[in-house]
Amino acid sequence: MTWRRVLSALLPAATAVAVGVLLLLSVDAPPHEALRLIFEGSLGSAGGISSTLMAWVPLALAAAGLVVTFAAGLWNIGVEGQIVMGAVAAAAVARYVPAPSGVVLPLLLLAGMLGGLLWGLLVGVLRVKGRVNEIFGGLGLDFVATGLVVYLVIGPWKRAGSASTSGTDLFPREAWLPTTGSLTASWLALAVAAAVLVLVYFLMRGTYFGLRLRAVGANSRSAFLLGISTSRHLLGAFVICGALAGLGGALHASGFHHKLVPAVSGGYGFLGILVVLLAGFRAAWIAPIALFFAVISVGSTQLQLRLQLDSALGGVLQGVLVLFTLLAGGWQLRRAYRSRRRTEEGG
Amino acid sequence: MSLELRGIHKRYGAVRASDGVDLRLEAGEIHGLLGENGAGKSTLMKVLSGFVSPDAGEVVLDGKAVPLGSTRAAIRAGIGMLHQDPLVFLPFTVLDNFLLGSGRRVRRTAAARELERISGEFGFHFDPEAPVRSLTVGERQQLEITRLLWLGARVLILDEPTTGISAVQQERLFATLRALAAKGMIVAFVSHKLEEVEALCTRVSVMRRGRVVGEAALPCPTDRLVEMMFGRVLTPPPREAAPPGEAVLELDGLRPSERGAGEYHLAVRAGEVIGLAGLEGSGQRPFLRTCAGLQRPAAGRLRVGGLDLTSAAYRGYLDAGVHFLPAGRLEEGLITGLSITEHFLLAGSAKGFSIDWDAAEADAAARIEGNLIVGRPGSTAGELSGGNQQRLLLAMMPPEVRLLLMEHPTRGLDLESADWVWRRLLERSRQGTAIVFASADLDELLRYSDRILVFFAGKVLREVAAVETSGEDLGYLIGGKERP
Numbered sequence A: 001m002t003w004r005r006v007l008s009a010l011l012p013a014a015t016a017v018a019v020g021v022l023l024l025l026s027v028d029a030p031p032h033e034a035l036r037l038i039f040e041g042s043l044g045s046a047g048g049i050s051s052t053l054m055a056w057v058p059l060a061l062a063a064a065g066l067v068v069t070f071a072a073g074l075w076n077i078g079v080e081g082q083i084v085m086g087a088v089a090a091a092a093v094a095r096y097v098p099a100p101s102g103v104v105l106p107l108l109l110l111a112g113m114l115g116g117l118l119w120g121l122l123v124g125v126l127r128v129k130g131r132v133n134e135i136f137g138g139l140g141l142d143f144v145a146t147g148l149v150v151y152l153v154i155g156p157w158k159r160a161g162s163a164s165t166s167g168t169d170l171f172p173r174e175a176w177l178p179t180t181g182s183l184t185a186s187w188l189a190l191a192v193a194a195a196v197l198v199l200v201y202f203l204m205r206g207t208y209f210g211l212r213l214r215a216v217g218a219n220s221r222s223a224f225l226l227g228i229s230t231s232r233h234l235l236g237a238f239v240i241c242g243a244l245a246g247l248g249g250a251l252h253a254s255g256f257h258h259k260l261v262p263a264v265s266g267g268y269g270f271l272g273i274l275v276v277l278l279a280g281f282r283a284a285w286i287a288p289i290a291l292f293f294a295v296i297s298v299g300s301t302q303l304q305l306r307l308q309l310d311s312a313l314g315g316v317l318q319g320v321l322v323l324f325t326l327l328a329g330g331w332q333l334r335r336a337y338r339s340r341r342r343t344e345e346g347g
Numbered sequence B: 001m002s003l004e005l006r007g008i009h010k011r012y013g014a015v016r017a018s019d020g021v022d023l024r025l026e027a028g029e030i031h032g033l034l035g036e037n038g039a040g041k042s043t044l045m046k047v048l049s050g051f052v053s054p055d056a057g058e059v060v061l062d063g064k065a066v067p068l069g070s071t072r073a074a075i076r077a078g079i080g081m082l083h084q085d086p087l088v089f090l091p092f093t094v095l096d097n098f099l100l101g102s103g104r105r106v107r108r109t110a111a112a113r114e115l116e117r118i119s120g121e122f123g124f125h126f127d128p129e130a131p132v133r134s135l136t137v138g139e140r141q142q143l144e145i146t147r148l149l150w151l152g153a154r155v156l157i158l159d160e161p162t163t164g165i166s167a168v169q170q171e172r173l174f175a176t177l178r179a180l181a182a183k184g185m186i187v188a189f190v191s192h193k194l195e196e197v198e199a200l201c202t203r204v205s206v207m208r209r210g211r212v213v214g215e216a217a218l219p220c221p222t223d224r225l226v227e228m229m230f231g232r233v234l235t236p237p238p239r240e241a242a243p244p245g246e247a248v249l250e251l252d253g254l255r256p257s258e259r260g261a262g263e264y265h266l267a268v269r270a271g272e273v274i275g276l277a278g279l280e281g282s283g284q285r286p287f288l289r290t291c292a293g294l295q296r297p298a299a300g301r302l303r304v305g306g307l308d309l310t311s312a313a314y315r316g317y318l319d320a321g322v323h324f325l326p327a328g329r330l331e332e333g334l335i336t337g338l339s340i341t342e343h344f345l346l347a348g349s350a351k352g353f354s355i356d357w358d359a360a361e362a363d364a365a366a367r368i369e370g371n372l373i374v375g376r377p378g379s380t381a382g383e384l385s386g387g388n389q390q391r392l393l394l395a396m397m398p399p400e401v402r403l404l405l406m407e408h409p410t411r412g413l414d415l416e417s418a419d420w421v422w423r424r425l426l427e428r429s430r431q432g433t434a435i436v437f438a439s440a441d442l443d444e445l446l447r448y449s450d451r452i453l454v455f456f457a458g459k460v461l462r463e464v465a466a467v468e469t470s471g472e473d474l475g476y477l478i479g480g481k482e483r484p
Helices: A002-026 A031-043 A046-071 A079-096 A101-128 A134-154 A187-206 A208-218 A220-225 A230-257 A268-278 A283-299 A301-307 A312-346 B041-048 B071-077 B094-099 B108-121 B137-150 B167-182 B194-200 B222-230 B284-291 B314-319 B340-347 B357-370 B386-395 B415-430 B442-448 B471-478
Strands: B002-012 B015-026 B030-034 B056-061 B079-082 B155-159 B186-191 B203-208 B211-217 B247-255 B264-269 B273-277 B299-304 B322-325 B403-407 B434-438 B451-456 B459-465
Touching: A002 A031, A002 A312, A031 A046, A031 A283, A031 A301, A046 A079, A046 A187, A046 A208, A046 A230, A046 A268, A046 A283, A079 A101, A079 A134, A079 A230, A079 A268, A101 A134, A101 A230, A187 A208, A187 A230, A187 A283, A208 A220, A208 A230, A208 B340, A220 A230, A230 A268, A268 A283, A268 A312, A283 A301, A283 A312, A301 A312, B002 B041, B015 B041, B015 B056, B015 B186, B015 B203, B015 B211, B030 B041, B030 B167, B030 B194, B030 B222, B041 B056, B041 B079, B041 B155, B041 B186, B071 B079, B079 B137, B094 B108, B094 B137, B108 B137, B137 B155, B137 B167, B155 B167, B167 B186, B167 B194, B186 B194, B194 B222, B203 B222, B211 B222, B222 B471, B247 B284, B247 B434, B264 B434, B273 B284, B273 B442, B273 B471, B284 B322, B284 B403, B284 B434, B314 B322, B340 B357, B340 B386, B386 B415, B415 B434, B415 B442, B442 B471, B451 B471, B459 B471
Parallel strands: B030 B186, B030 B203, B079 B155, B155 B186, B273 B434, B273 B451, B322 B403, B403 B434
Antiparallel strands: B002 B015, B002 B056, B203 B211, B247 B264, B247 B299, B451 B459
């Protein structure tokens, strides 16, 4: 049976690649050249590797948080806004707290977590107390957060001299994350993200809180009758996810952009949803899948420079991959259901 | 004209809703279809009207086979159904609802004239431009009947049409049905109320557990109908009388809801077993759920073990020792994707932060053995059979339960499992747990209860002592009648 499992894992990937190749051919781009450019752009140079790793950090953190909300049965679309608010809170610390790195960096990361946490809690309160579906509440708050950043960047926090949508002034050097040797990527950011992945894995696998959260997500009615406070657990899930996403935003702002830019999240929240879907909602698979997605996201910018293709093509490839994986999963479920029905009828 | 159903089979999962039903309806008669809830009446009628595709069987109208599984084909063949809740679009006008689904190209003015003509025949009055939302349930039914007749229905099926309409409207409905039958139509009247069927129908078929178990021309002795509905219930030996303990559950003018008819005064003592009899939807559900703390009472007082819980939250009920086992085991009891081990962990409300999985699995394995559950610690709840799900639920019950409330504790279980469940329950009762359970199984009610509350039309019709009651008495009471 093993070969069938391998096949079922490879089939969607192969289909996605085939569709991607067809797509490239349809715009007269040589597929192998495009793929080469993607990998060269993201892994072929020190700068590329740094960008890829720093994209991996918010992606992995958002995905880790989403594992928690998905376990509770929640579609936390608001994760994008939670990343943004984390970055905003971190930028506020960087701007207003003149202190040495040893003080300002912990503060900045804590502020980032708090910013994301509050934004997540807001979605949760809307859902639990206001009966606003978390998808709508989250999406609305995403727009509010994005609007707020743009306002800050061209308004109160505009660059000295001229306002520009390219971002605020650079943070003071003390608020930059330490770099790693010749790479501009920050070992601190990587270590924090890796540690969080381990923690979330343990939280979901080995704690009563994680178990109760899964119970609420799988059947909130049964969970309630068992005496589990569903609203408290839903809020808890939002708090955790928001804090982790906010942490990702803070790390990304201070470790990669070194300033607040309008596109500070860069869609990593939404991409994180795809990562979790592809990982089958399991924390253990997030690290490699997030890395793969970071490679494609960073590398596909090369397509634009070298082949005059829109870099959105990378997003299309990611989306196609997730779509086919989900499709294959659904197809397997149907087959399993049918064969079970057949055996039941027979018996 | 005659309508024949031949060998209709329909399964939902493990439930045989229709188990080889043959039925013949003749023109000019009002044919009653009688049976308890869940007997398979609605499924059968939905097959007839094309709402549900049967697994096997055929429907023949006037010698011609009717295509199955399509409401459009059914109405084209002349079979129309009035559903228990009339299928109307509330925000639309009367005329829009009348036109919807006709599939014809008609001018609105012409359709409005047709609506007036047909409804006039039966003394119905509609404002074509009024929103259907403003109509009473009875008027919505009248609109549906008018619409079905306009579409050419020769066979009219009515599924429990008297629920939610006034007595006057019921009279008018019955008069309409008699008029239609007199014109040579076939009318099928589905009900679980004996009196209605006796008042209206000319023939009756009785269903039980997916089969037609008997047929009779009316009038016929009620005794016979009751027996067909519930089977011959041999009055079982009464259980030994419980030693009277202190009052565990006290209800003082408790009203589960503002609108409901039920108002309850009751004291249940420790070790006592109270059965709730009655057709489904007669008020047992809100009663149990209010006692379980899942629904705030609208009025009255509720005390458990002397503690006033009237305005307490569900958590307060749990802390007071109330435990509720609902009918939907996978909906409101177990959690489909989680394993047996995980269920025991959740039910144990174990304190602490991290889980010791090895210890938890060992504990689960021991409890699986102790409770005769067929499954492994890693089996998910969805993989278990109904009987094993019930065993798991019982095994998850906390050790100290003061008041145990249950809906259909043995529904869907084989005899052996049911017997095991009750042995466990009676053990609890001997230790002082007060048990209140709803059941549709007369034998179960008589065998295990001390007292039985018979629910009818949303309230308690009568309280009887199990010892002094026969299965027949109970059958009558459930149908809303006194035994003569």
